[in-house]
Amino acid sequence: MTLALEISGLSKRFGSQQVLNDFSLDVDRGEVVGLLGPNGCGKSTVLNIVCQLLLADAGRIQLLGAPLGQWGAKARSILGLCSQHCALYADLRPEENLDFFARLYGMAPTIRRARINELMDDFGLWPHASTRVGRLSGGWQQRLHLAVSMVNRPDVLILDEPTAAVDASARIDLWRLIERLRDGGTTILLTTHQLSEAERLCNRIAVMQDGRVIALGSVPELLARVKGQAIVKIESHERPAVMQRAMNLGWLTFNGSDGLSFLLSKPLDLRAVVSALDGIEVTSVSIQDVTLEDAYFELLQNH
């Protein structure tokens, strides 16, 4: 079966800044792939190029097995785009927004009406059908925004930080909706800064740095890239002593997001760790499994 998206050797420069540098990524049909990376690493640039909003300096993109350029304007009916900024018409009602965007795709009136009803059902928008979009909460606006991006039944849905601007409860609602789209077979390429979002929604995650993919895989595959089974986190005023003891014990210093963290090559229970630190004053010790966050920081810092 052909891939939904094949991106290879993509490069893009803005002035003196090389934003994408030999970026490559394949996305299977029905797969959700997340792009993770620090600000400015080129995530949105990839999406803009895929959506034909930007031209790459070099590289190749195949959409559903054919070069993106060959699709021409038709690529825009295969792709759906939903960004973090709610790009809707505030003076119009939800159905009117859906109707406007559906008309741009040339949908016949009966098909359009049926599709709008379907989306109003699927996204639970009927209770707000008579409310102008500008008067909806941020969460409902983003829910409608996602519905609008699905109006043309896209084969590939591009989500650019879709939950960045909403509160925690709306975020969970949106995750459920995205999960339903995923379960319905929609291919999704999404960018996010939230590791929990990537962990929950994505089949595979591509970690980006300096305009290229530095690691790609499922969550267990990325966790396996961290050479250890658990992380011990220690708080102590005697930092040098802790460091020296950890080195003697063969614990690897872990470049986690905070404090004194060490990777354990084999699992130890809390009592064994405390015993190993005998003679050093510690205020807290905790042991946890390696998380995606740990793996992410490890990948970024050791690459």
Place this chain on the structure above:
Amino acid sequence: MVDDNPSLLLEQILAVSHRLLLQQWRQSRGLIFWAVFPVLMMLLFGLVYSHNASMRAGLDAAAAGILMGAALFFSCLGGTVAMIAAERERGTLRRLLASPLKPAAYFLGMVLAQLQLALIQVVMLYAIAWFIGARYHGSLWLGAFIVLVSVFSYVGMGFFLGVRFASRSEEVVVALSAIGVPLLVLGGTFFPLEIMPSVMQTIAQFDPMLHMNQAFKGVAAYGMGVKDLLFELIFLVVFCGLSIALGISSYQHLLVMELQE
């Protein structure tokens, strides 16, 4: 679903036009000012002219001037600049650019919406003008043609100004004041061309608003025909063509600007 057939273009034009009119209708405060401004202008001019019997002949020309220089200028040119700025500010423009919407459909959709608004303004303004004594003397078809090419030209200029000078709504007034109002003055909206210095008169010949004013005043106030206004009409048609090209290319330029932000 998406193809290049003319029916898609037409559907997109109608969709854009319908959406703009719906937005305009929902913005009740803006709608009131949009309606009140030319009516007030007409009433004020009417009061001035009716007060002075020797100047009553100028009332017919004033009605034509207010339609071209006040009503259509602010609604078609100002409205277009404001709509572009609003699309950019709200982020809807980026969504449009990622949709199959054709640049020509976006431009023509805006023209169609502005034409419908212009029609309402023409009827409204001339109803008031008739009530205070002004009369329309020439061919209705020729007058309608001049309004049509003027609306195209105003929307084209509005696209250009909106793209180049108004990325936020607060910049709309600045763009209109700095560029639009001097064009209005040079176009003879406030003072007759004859009282301007010769240098200004020469420069004014390149101002499309002068030719819009002169052509419409010629038809509406003095009953002139195509032969009498041939130069103005040719100028307006050529300028209209340039404005359409400028408008559509400005839309494409928007894409570049949006992604640079």
